[in-house]
Amino acid sequence: MKTYLLYTSMLFISVSSLSSCVTAKRYDDMAARARQAEISKAECEEKIALLDEDKKRAEAQIQxxxxxxxxxxxxxxxxxxxxxxxxxxxxxxxxxxxxxxxxxxxxxxxxxxxxxxxxxxxxxxxxxxxxxxxxxxxxxxxxxxxxxxxxxxxxxxxxxxxxxxxxxQAVNDLRDKVNKALLGFKDSGLTVDVRNGKVYVSLAEKLLFKSGSYAIDPKGVEALTRLAGALKDQQDINVMVEGHTDDVPVSKDNACIDDNWDLSVLRATSIVNTLVSKGVPPARLIAAGKGEFSPVEAAKTAEARQRNRRTEIILTPKLDELFQILNVN
Structure with a gap:
């Protein structure tokens, strides 16, 4: 939720700062996006609150x-x-x-x-x-x-x-299905693994975006198209798209991007929109930006920063059936 709040704030700041350099139509479009972000934030807060309550009840009943x-x-x-x-x-x-x-x-x-x-x-x-x-x-x-x-x-x-x-077993099957769908991109900075009962699809920046941009490259669109083909029929899977950057400030030449937070959120949103356009139901998708604050490597070398510039797509199975059994008296 902090990510969505920051995203909304940055979007409003971006809209304000751009009012002097863009057309009225684009200004209105960005304002509409800000309002939609507020609505999405509220919906996500409600969903997360419900999931937290379900989790607490499940843990209490199991104990x-x-x-x-x-x-x-x-x-x-x-x-x-x-x-x-x-x-x-x-x-x-x-x-x-x-x-x-x-x-x-x-x-x-x-x-x-x-x-x-x-x-x-x-x-x-x-x-x-x-x-x-x-x-x-x-x-x-x-x-x-x-x-x-x-x-x-x-x-x-x-x-x-x-x-x-x-x-x-479903998580392992999903990992194998995603691996098979993305087999041709393994040498382009893509990895698929299972952690804590979830499937993590990590895509390097070079596979999806040019430096400082949130427009997806054609090769990245191809990879996301194949991923969408593996996900669109998975009704019991929720999809979280997290954008990550390195700690190098964004170029001031791009007036539409204020900082790394803004860039990471815009990249996550671009990927979500692409997955939706390829058939993944939007109700199962969440876009989040983490900026530079969740690095996989703390070093300040070029290689470490390159690894930190990534997008992680987290596939989480729904646990409704488990919660139903735990709620039986």
Whole structure:
């Protein structure tokens, strides 16, 4: 959003500064672009706010789910341990019962008094046994409930893992598709890689623009046409176009460009307009300029500055299905 705000401010400044050197028609056109930029900024702020809320909810629910799963597993282990101990005790009681019963039968013929004592002891043991059986049944019911809850949680975790796996596969497939579409431009300063679940298409300045210009060269149009062909049918992919410059100030000979911020935004907008003209739905596109402030190399050499002068097209898969599962109670 800072990028859009700066872009809008610079566009208004550009319109003001050009009022004395351009025709009224072009002035009106640039003013209309400024108003459209304000509208686009508001729409992007709303979308980003919604995405941030979705992300926070998703992260909170995943953390809660992981915590609950850990607790359920700990409870299951403790219950299983209690069940094992109770079973050992029950087996011991059965063994004692058998021994007492044998003793009772042996002594019954010799002494009615001793038989009465044994009968009392046997009754007490039977009551203890009954109590243990009831405890075991209660523990078993608790274990069954915990197991059912754990199974349900594990099923949801499995669904989440499957969706994430499918998203990773989709990202890799998209990378391969883009690589194939842009194969002929690898030697012209173009790279395609995957970072943080997103596909990054980086295009060097020499492939797209002349120095200090935001007009796309024919070879750059050809590359963007092939990229658009790979993207226009990808309904679940959002496209962010970021313009980057080096730290060398723009030439003052170009009255339409104030600084590197302005140049980077204009370049990103030119690329977005080209992709739209080649069939990519505009609702899935975002144009942003970062000027000189996100370099890939901090050195001040010519080679480092050349690498910093680039355009990055970031392809991000939508995660609506993942958010839908996380919102299930």
């Amino acid at each position: 809660s789910l992981n915590s609950l799963t850990a607790r359920l597993r700990e409870d299951s282990v403790r219950t299983q341990d209690l069940y094992s101990k109770n079973k050992v005790l029950l087996d011991d009681l059965f063994d004692k019962y058998d021994r007492l019963n044998k003793s009772y039968n042996g002594l019954l013929a010799n002494s009615a008094a001793e038989a009465g004592t044994l009968s009392k002891n046997l009754s007490e043991k039977e009551r203890e046994l009954l109590a243990m059986e009831q405890n075991l049944l209660a523990n078993k019911a608790q274990v069954d409930k915990l197991s059912a809850d754990l199974s349900a949680r594990e099923q949801r975790l499995g669904e989440l893992e499957q969706i994430l796996k499918e998203k990773d």
